[in-house]
Amino acid sequence: MFRYLLLEMRRMYRDRRFVFFTIAIPVAFYLLWSNIFAKNSGLDTDTGLDAKTYLLVSMASFGALGASLTTTGPRLAAERQSGWLRQLQVTPLRPAAVIITKVLASMCLALPAIVSVGLTAALTQHVRLSPGAWAAMIALMWAGTLPFAALGTLIGSLAGADAAQPLTVACYFTLSILGGLWMSVSVLPRTLRHIAHWTPSNRFADLGWSVVAGHAPPVSDAFVLGGWTVVLGALAIVAYRRATVRS
Amino acid sequence: MSSRTQDRRHYAADLRKSSVVRMNAITFTGVSKSYDTVRAVETLDLEIGSGQAVALLGPNGAGKSTSIGMLLGLVRPSAGTVSVFGDTPGAAVRAGRIGAMLQDGSLVQGVTVREVVEFVRGLYPEPMPLEEVLALANLSSLARRRADQLSGGQAQRVRFALAIAGAPSLLVLDEPTAAMDVESRRSFWASMRAYAAGGRTILFATHYLEEADENADRIIVMTRGRIVADGTAQEIKAAAGGRTVRFTIGDQPTAGLDTLPGVTAVELRGGTARLRTTDPDATVRALYASGVQVRDLEVKGAGLEDAFLSLTGDN
Numbered sequence: 059m060f061r062y063l064l065l066e067m068r069r070m071y072r073d074r075r076f077v078f079f080t081i082a083i084p085v086a087f088y089l090l091w092s093n094i095f096a097k098n099s100g101l102d103t104d105t106g107l108d109a110k111t112y113l114l115v116s117m118a119s120f121g122a123l124g125a126s127l128t129t130t131g132p133r134l135a136a137e138r139q140s141g142w143l144r145q146l147q148v149t150p151l152r153p154a155a156v157i158i159t160k161v162l163a164s165m166c167l168a169l170p171a172i173v174s175v176g177l178t179a180a181l182t183q184h185v186r187l188s189p190g191a192w193a194a195m196i197a198l199m200w201a202g203t204l205p206f207a208a209l210g211t212l213i214g215s216l217a218g219a220d221a222a223q224p225l226t227v228a229c230y231f232t233l234s235i236l237g238g239l240w241m242s243v244s245v246l247p248r249t250l251r252h253i254a255h256w257t258p259s260n261r262f263a264d265l266g267w268s269v270v271a272g273h274a275p276p277v278s279d280a281f282v283l284g285g286w287t288v289v290l291g292a293l294a295i296v297a298y299r300r301a302t303v304r305s
Numbered sequence: 306m307s308s309r310t311q312d313r314r315h316y317a318a319d320l321r322k323s324s325v326v327r328m329n330a331i332t333f334t335g336v337s338k339s340y341d342t343v344r345a346v347e348t349l350d351l352e353i354g355s356g357q358a359v360a361l362l363g364p365n366g367a368g369k370s371t372s373i374g375m376l377l378g379l380v381r382p383s384a385g386t387v388s389v390f391g392d393t394p395g396a397a398v399r400a401g402r403i404g405a406m407l408q409d410g411s412l413v414q415g416v417t418v419r420e421v422v423e424f425v426r427g428l429y430p431e432p433m434p435l436e437e438v439l440a441l442a443n444l445s446s447l448a449r450r451r452a453d454q455l456s457g458g459q460a461q462r463v464r465f466a467l468a469i470a471g472a473p474s475l476l477v478l479d480e481p482t483a484a485m486d487v488e489s490r491r492s493f494w495a496s497m498r499a500y501a502a503g504g505r506t507i508l509f510a511t512h513y514l515e516e517a518d519e520n521a522d523r524i525i526v527m528t529r530g531r532i533v534a535d536g537t538a539q540e541i542k543a544a545a546g547g548r549t550v551r552f553t554i555g556d557q558p559t560a561g562l563d564t565l566p567g568v569t570a571v572e573l574r575g576g577t578a579r580l581r582t583t584d585p586d587a588t589v590r591a592l593y594a595s596g597v598q599v600r601d602l603e604v605k606g607a608g609l610e611d612a613f614l615s616l617t618g619d620n
Contacts, residue, residue, distance in 0.1 A: 061427045069415035141410015145467060148377050148398055148405040149428045304380045 059155045066163040070129060080128065080167055081174050084121025088113060088175050092183050107271055111187075114179040115195070115266035116239045121171035122199060123233060123259060126206040127213075127226050129164040134214025135222030138301060147302050157295050160214075161207040168203040172196055191269055198265040198275065205258040205286035206233070212290055215297035233259040258286040329391070330355040330475050330506040331376060336385035337530075338371050345371040347530040348385070353523075355390075355474065358507040360521035362514065362613065368530040369510040370408060373479050376508070377405050389475060397475070401429040404473035406464045406481050412452040419448040422466050429471025441496050442466035457484035465493065469500050476500065478509035482516065494520050514613050526616050533616045541616070542606055548585045550592070553601045554578040565591045 071077060095109040107115075137143045146156065173196060179185040187195070209229060217225050234240055236250065237259025243251055254260045261282045268275035331353040338346040346368040353359050361369050374380030375387050378394035389397035397403050413421055422439065426432040439445045442462045447455065452463055461484050468476060478497070482490045497520065501507045511517055517524045518538045526534040526541065534541050555576050563571045567584030582588040585604045592599060 061424055065416065065420065065424045068420070069413070072415045137413075140412075140414075141407060142413045144379065144407055144410060145405075145413075145464075147379060148403060148407070149425055149471065150399050150401045150430070151428050152399065303378070304374065 059151075059159055062151065062155065062159045063162055066159055067166055070163060070167060076128075077167065077170075080125045081121065081171050083124065084117045084171055084175050085178050087120065088117035088178055089182065091117070092179075107267065110179065110183040111185050111270055112242075112267065114175060114183075114185055115199075115263055115270055118172045118175040118195075118199060119237065119259065119263040119266060120234055120239045121175055122168040122203045123206050123237075123239070123262070124230055125168040125171045126164040126203040127210045127230050129167050130160050130207055130210025131213035131217070131226040131229075132219075132222045134160060134211055135217050135219045138214070139219040143302065153299050153302060154295050157211050157215075157291070157298055160211050161204065161291070164207040164210060165200065165203050168207075169196075169200050172199050187270055191272070195266050195269045198269060199262070202262040202265050202283055205283055205290055206262075208287055208290035208294055209258075212294040212297055215294055215301045233257060236260065237263055239263055256282065258283055329353065330357070330389065331508065332388045333372075333375075334386050334388075336372075336375060336382045336387055338368075338375060338380065339383050345530055346375075346382075349532065351525070351532065353506065353508065355506045356504050358501050358520060358522050359509075360517035360524045361508060361510040361527060362512065362517045362524055363510075363527035364512060366529075367527040369527055370479055371530075372527070373405075373477060373508075373510055376477060377403065401431070401471050402473055403475045403477060404468040404471055405477040406461075406468040406479065408479045408483070412455070412460055412463055414453045416452055417449055418444055418452050418455075418463055418466075421452050421463070422448075422470055425467045426470040429473070431472055432470055433472040438466050438470050441469065441499060443492060443496060458486060458489040461485055461489070461493070465496065473505070475506045475508070478507070480510050480512070482511070482513065490516075526613065528616070548582055549603075549605045550580045550582055550585055550588050551601075551603045551605065552578055552592075552599045554597065555600075557597055561595065565595070 092110040092113050095113065134143075143156065147153070176192065176196065180187075210226065213222055213225050213229065236246075236254045236257045237243075238246075238254060239259065243254045243260060246254060261279045264279050265275045265283075268279075329352050331351065333349045333351040336346065336349040336351075337344070349372065361372065363369050371380055375382050376389065376394055378398055387394055390402055392400070392402075394403075416424075419435070419439070422444070423435055426435060426438065432438075433441075436445075439448055442465050444459075444462055444466055447459060447462075452460075455463065461481065465478075465481065468478065476497075481497075482493055485493060494516065497507065497509075509516075509520070521538070523536065524534070524538055524541055525532055553576055554573070559571070559573055559578065562568065562578060562580060565580065565582075566587040567582040568580050568588055569583060570581040572579040572581075580588060580592075589602070589604065
């Protein structure tokens with residue numbers, strides 16, 4: 059399986075344009091929003107963070123979410139259609155190993171997205187955090203991408219190559235909005251606010267917001283994110299098995 | 306009955322059992338497959354001993370690919386069981402005993418030929434050395450090329466390399482030469498025979514008759530989901546209509562040719578008569594006795610093509 063992970067990473071990083079945009083988009087949005095909102099120096103009501111620090115976490119989450127969804131869903135669907143995954147199916151590699159590897163590989167692109175937004179925040183917006191807070195934020199947010207990578211593999215196993223791309227984008231935007239990555243959840247209507255509380259994206263960003271605000275994230279974050287990972291991951295493995303054996 | 310006889314019987318039974326397990330690479334027992342209302346494969350019973358090179362011959366839609374899919378665990382049978390070296394197809398695949406070259410489909414993107422072959426090799430417990438795989442598949446000079454930037458014939462060679470990389474005991478090829486020109490086809494079969502020479506079992510599907518004739522020890526002819534003939538190329542030709550007696554008849558009357566002994570069909574074209582017969586000796590004897598002036602007499606075995614058409618035709 060380690061060999062498969064290496065092969066997948068090699069394939070992903072050779073797609074330079076893809077890697078560039080995956081990392082450049084959250085960085086560009088971070089620069090845009092922080093320049094617009096930095097002028098109103100008010101603090102966020104929920105977290106007590108100033109705009110540029112709050113946005114650091116939002117855009118790092120946005121980037122990590124995008125990286126983990128786009129490297130899994132559309133690619134897996136395309137490989138299913140192209141016959142490559144069928145070829146792998148007649149080798150000793152197990153179906154679960156395919157899904158697990160896709161998840162791990164996507165996390166390997168989420169990490170640079172998180173780190174790049176962090177670097178941009180520190181270098182251009184003078185966001186100052188303790189080394190411990192930086193390390194904790196990056197590590198927690200990296201681990202927190204798991205449910206999104208699992209969701210991507212589920213999309214890739216269920217949808218055809220044509221449908222996977224728009225479906226991924228729809229999930230990407232919905233999760234970003236409900237997660238409070240574009241604007242604070244506090245501005246959403248009440249019902250949506252309740253739903254937002256249970257989304258993996260909101261809990262994911264909450265990991266980062268908590269750490270940069272100087273306290274440990276609530277345990278419920280881990281439960282919600284863990285729950286989504288287990289459910290989506292299991293569904294993805296089942297869906298992938300079904301997609302590859304014609305009954 | 307003495308206990309000694311009993312022992313001997315047990316021993317014989319054990320021997321028979323173990324030799325069945327060892328000899329059969331593939332066993333289909335009452336296997337059928339339907340897609341919705343379409344019956345793709347009808348009750349298939351089949352045994353293929355290990356070390357054989359077997360061709361699965363049939364027109365499009367005969368059920369060849371579905372049968373291969375079931376053999377590889379890619380398609381679940383509607384009824385019956387498939388076993389590969391005494392195990393389920395899935396278990397045989399996981400144990401690395403099967404290598405397969407599937408129909409069409411593009412290769413993986415973004416890696417070189419060497420990288421993808423090396424990767425697939427690494428998935429098997431006892432793979433063939435990398436350089437040997439590349440040489441056997443005639444890929445040594447293409448090893449650094451991107452796998453997604455190859456011509457159709459070159460891509461087929463990569464697929465062949467992926468199928469043999471793990472040195473599987475059973476090699477399954479589904480219409481392997483479909484995208485190849487004549488020259489690539491010839492060198493492909495040479496590679497395949499070199500691989501088979503190691504005592505491995507080969508099963509390939511094809512609708513090219515001459516490929517089956519030249520490369521298989523045994524030919525299984527399928528049509529509309531059923532096996533209609535099974536044997537060596539010779540046996541199939543014989544079973545399907547015997548031989549042809551051909552001679553120049555000119556403008557002599559042709560009445561009565563169809564009643565000569567053994568004759569099953571008469572074909573007249575431009576002064577030439579072709580009689581298909583099950584007994585050429587009797588046919589020729591009676592032909593001379595009939596008073597017809599026979600010139601340019603030729604007796605030929607029916608081609609595999611004739612056999613194939615008569616087996617898969619509507620009658």
